[in-house]
Structures are given as structure tokens and as C-alpha cells.
Amino acid sequence: HFLIFRDPESAQRTATYLSWSPEGGNKLAVAYAILEFQGALGVTVNNSYIWDLDNPNQPFLTLKPSSSLLCVEYCPKDQNLLVSGCYNGQLALWDVRKGSTPVEVSTIENSHRDPVYSTLWLHSKTNTDCFSASTDGRIMWWDVRKLNEPIEVLVLDLSKNQPPKLDKALGACCLEYEATMVVFSFHYFFSF
Known part of the structure; x- marks a missing residue:
């Protein structure tokens, strides 16, 4: 049995990120964006959606950011909170109890x-x-409050510059975090 979640927007966009809700996975947050730089000119469709597996015909909630979302991630400890990365470089925090705007x-x-390609919740006392x-060459730590x-x-900056130089930095496009370890890994985006 397959479920199909169709983007309600008429513009052709890519589903750039998926995140399952932590309370049993019956909701799926999907970030949608137009990734072609020239193709995005003049198109102002920024909505992304949360889908409910029990009703795949219409979104459970529309996320309405000011800039398209490239990633969206449920908080593993609170099914009502999501953090997302935007095309314009901003982060947005969503509380589904409070509606469609961050x-x-x-x-x-x-x-x-540059666009935020990955966001990830860290295991902490406050959650x-x-x-x-x-891809701007920076990893940023945040407290969403x-x-x-x-x-x-x-x-x-992998050269041995002190202090590190942003113009020598490599961009990151995804993150991973292992809660039982102090180490995290980066996957780099290289352009030559």
C-alpha cells in the first residue's frame, strides 16, 4: 500500500527534506523549494507542509515561511516543535499548536x-x-528560545589559519549527531 503526498502548489518544486514526527511517525514534515537559482526568479511559492498519514489528500498544516525551506526537523522530545533552514540563510522555529507561521x-x-541545507536538534537538558x-562555510549552534x-x-577553514578565515572555508550541506558521542561529522560540499 503506497501513499502519495502531492505538493498542492502548481509550481514545480523539489521535496528537499523529510522529517517524521517523534510520536510514532504518523506525521511527515516536508520542505519544498525551487533549487535552480535562475528558475527561482519571480516565483514566490514558499510554503512547505506537514502531512498526516491518515489523510494524504490534504496537508495537516501549511508552513508559511518568508523564504523557502530547504530542511525541516522535528524536535525528538517535543512533537509540536520543528526547526527549519531557509533558502535566505535564516533559521525558523515552528510550534504546530500556534499555527502556520514561525x-x-x-x-x-x-x-x-547562503541557504541552510541542514538543521539538527542536539540532545540537551532543555531540548x-x-x-x-x-554552504557559506559555517556551522552555527543555536538556542531556539x-x-x-x-x-x-x-x-x-581546514587550512591552519588562526583565526579561521571565512573566505577559505568549505561549505557543509548535511550534519549528523550521535547523542552518545561527543563527536559529530560533516559532509562537505566542494566546488572546483
């Missing part, structure tokens, strides 16, 4: 300079910590 958004001046990766600025920034 409850917090990072400020443009303290956000990534409010996450980090984000972008105050997205006005990141807690810490890691510049992915």
Missing part, C-alpha cells in the same frame, strides 16, 4: 549567508539546542 526566526544579520549547516544570534559559530 514563532521565532533568526535575524538576517546573524544568520548564514532547545540545535545546529545548522550552510533566542534565535537573535547563534551561541557559537564554527568556520570550516
Whole structure:
């Protein structure tokens, strides 16, 4: 038995990220975006959706960001919270109990300079910590209760420059975190 979740928008977009809800996986958050830089000109369809497996014909909730979402991730400890990375470099926090608009958004001046390709919740006492990766060469740690600025920034400059230089940094397009280990891994995006 297959379920088909069709993007309700008429513009042809890519489903860029999937995240299952933690309470048994009956809801699926899907980020949609137009990834072709030139193809995105003039198109202002930014909505992404949460789907309910019991009703695949219409979205459970429409997520309405100001910039298209490239990733969206359920909080593993709270099925009502999601963090997402936007095409314009911002992070957005969603509380599904409060509707379709984000409850917090990072400020443009303290956000990534390129699209955010990955966000990931960290296991913490408060369940409010996450980090984000972008092709701008930075990993940013956040407390979603105050997205006005990141807690810490890691510049992915693999040369031995001190301090690290952003113009020498490699971009990251995905993150992974193992809760039982202190180490996390990066997958780098290389362009030559």
C-alpha cells in the first residue's frame, strides 16, 4: 500500500527534506523549494507542509515561511516543535499548536549567508539546542528560545589559519549527531 503526498502548489518544486514526527511517525514534515537559482526568479511559492498519514489528500498544516525551506526537523522530545533552514540563510522555529507561521526566526544579520541545507536538534537538558549547516562555510549552534544570534559559530577553514578565515572555508550541506558521542561529522560540499 503506497501513499502519495502531492505538493498542492502548481509550481514545480523539489521535496528537499523529510522529517517524521517523534510520536510514532504518523506525521511527515516536508520542505519544498525551487533549487535552480535562475528558475527561482519571480516565483514566490514558499510554503512547505506537514502531512498526516491518515489523510494524504490534504496537508495537516501549511508552513508559511518568508523564504523557502530547504530542511525541516522535528524536535525528538517535543512533537509540536520543528526547526527549519531557509533558502535566505535564516533559521525558523515552528510550534504546530500556534499555527502556520514561525514563532521565532533568526535575524538576517546573524544568520548564514547562503541557504541552510541542514538543521539538527542536539540532545540537551532543555531540548532547545540545535545546529545548522550552510554552504557559506559555517556551522552555527543555536538556542531556539533566542534565535537573535547563534551561541557559537564554527568556520570550516581546514587550512591552519588562526583565526579561521571565512573566505577559505568549505561549505557543509548535511550534519549528523550521535547523542552518545561527543563527536559529530560533516559532509562537505566542494566546488572546483
